[in-house]
Amino acid sequence: MTALAVHNLCKTFGGLRVSTNVNLKVESGERRLIIGPNGAGKTTLFNLITGELTPDDGKIRLFDRDITRLASRKRAHLGIARTYQIITLFPRDTILHNATLALLGLSPLRWNPLFRLDRQQQLTARARAALGRVGLAHMADRPLAETSYGEKRRVEIAMALAQEPRVLLLDEPFAGLSIDERRDVRELLKGIPRDVTVIMIEHDMDTALDLADRITLLHFGEVIVEGTRAEVVADPRTREVYLGE
């Protein structure tokens, strides 16, 4: 079954064409890697898929449901979760509170003005479990402002995983990490169950390559090459555009 289908998607910022007839078909459970040089329109594509941007033309379907015009928050409720390239967390709060907010976003409890949020045992237990999956359970009560960059990246991933998405979008999950941290995050991503479809933007080919089933190469907002790992790496256009040879 197709988890996510993008059909002839177009987006321009003023005169700048950032997405031109982008077509993408990601099967359920697939690991898709999206590569391309800076300015290729990778993050824009994510923003179009999550609804943070509205396309000028084209269609987006999630499990055969047209979500092209659906509000971003509703897409979250349908099972799309994402992480951000530039860390986008709640710096005044604890790690646990960050994870709790991710769970609260999909819970009907979010409209409740009377209960104490920190007394919602079930929610807190699930938030701690999500932090446990990324190895941060022991520092759950620490303020986010006192954590390292690598830990923040893992909080991002924990928040996305906590939402139990059907489609998970990871925008450069390895950016700015040390070699050790890269290894940890890679193991973490490998451990994501196969009922989750994962689409990942990443520059670090060495780390990301063996996570991917298929690879899409974007350049100037267009899909240049798409295929299996071996096909894309072997394709001369990949070398020309991306590897700069």
Next chain:
Amino acid sequence: MNPRLLASAIAVLALIAVPYAIQEPYYVNIASQILLYAVFALGLNVLVGYGGLVSLGHAGLSGVAAYAVAYLLSSGHGHAAAIAGGLAAGLIVSAGFAALSLRVSGITFIMITLALGEIIWGLAYRWISITNGDNGLTVNARPAPFGLSLNSAAGFYDATLLVFLLAIAACAIFVHSPLGAALAGTRDQPRRMNALGFHVWMIRFWAFMFSGLLSAVSGILFVYYNQFISPQALALTASAEGLLMVISGGAGTLLGPVVGAALVVIVKNVVSAYIARWNFMLGAIFVAIVVFMPEGLVPGTVRLARAGWRAASRRTTPAPAGATGAAKPGEAAAPVAGQKP
């Protein structure tokens, strides 16, 4: 007993004791003023402190409620009907304000709330058949709930204190609730909140309504306290004064707006008796706060107290270096790093 609960209980008892302690009706009235402005500042703080939405039109919301009460009373309705009408008018106008202003945030939000507040002021000034224009409306009598007269300074203080306690309790409950946490989330990362599944606009709308409700309540207290309402109470300076209370006391804290209200009311009423140019005094105090405690009086005092306590405990117990640090590595560094993120 929980120390926080104990401190709250002592504070409530102290507030109840105020009229007995100071006797002098003039000063009891100033205490009432502090509490009714504190309700206004608490309401404004919901938006400014927790929602990150700075409003310069909130005097319009309390003003509408005040005018509705005065108008309904002057047209022969009872106090219960007038108060209900005041609350309803305040909430309806709040919904209108919210619908128009929440399309934007940041500076544009400030400008739109300012413009809406000025429209209400203009109506109060010009819609003479309802508002009596510049002359204002007088309220002949205060209500007497359950036969208790509110005519004396102490009687009115008790009623205001009750309303104030309800208001601050409501704020405390709201701030710690899931919806309160969601509001704070929309202040810090609106985009992320949207992607997490939160309805950012609707969260802000309900926050605006809660804020508007508290403004209306303070407007009703105001009109009964003064037994008079004129366009002056709705002017931009009244909104700005509320903002001054919130920011000087500490936006995004429960006690900050209360301390800020006390500061502004005391400077306005008490200091003005000794210094003719009390506005200058208020400005100087505000500048000092911004310089020494930019986060506001309440969080600033907490910060200084913690630093002082740490310095004192270091001096009295010269523990071997690393002894305390080794025991609790995270906690020792925590408050220092938390001060200036």
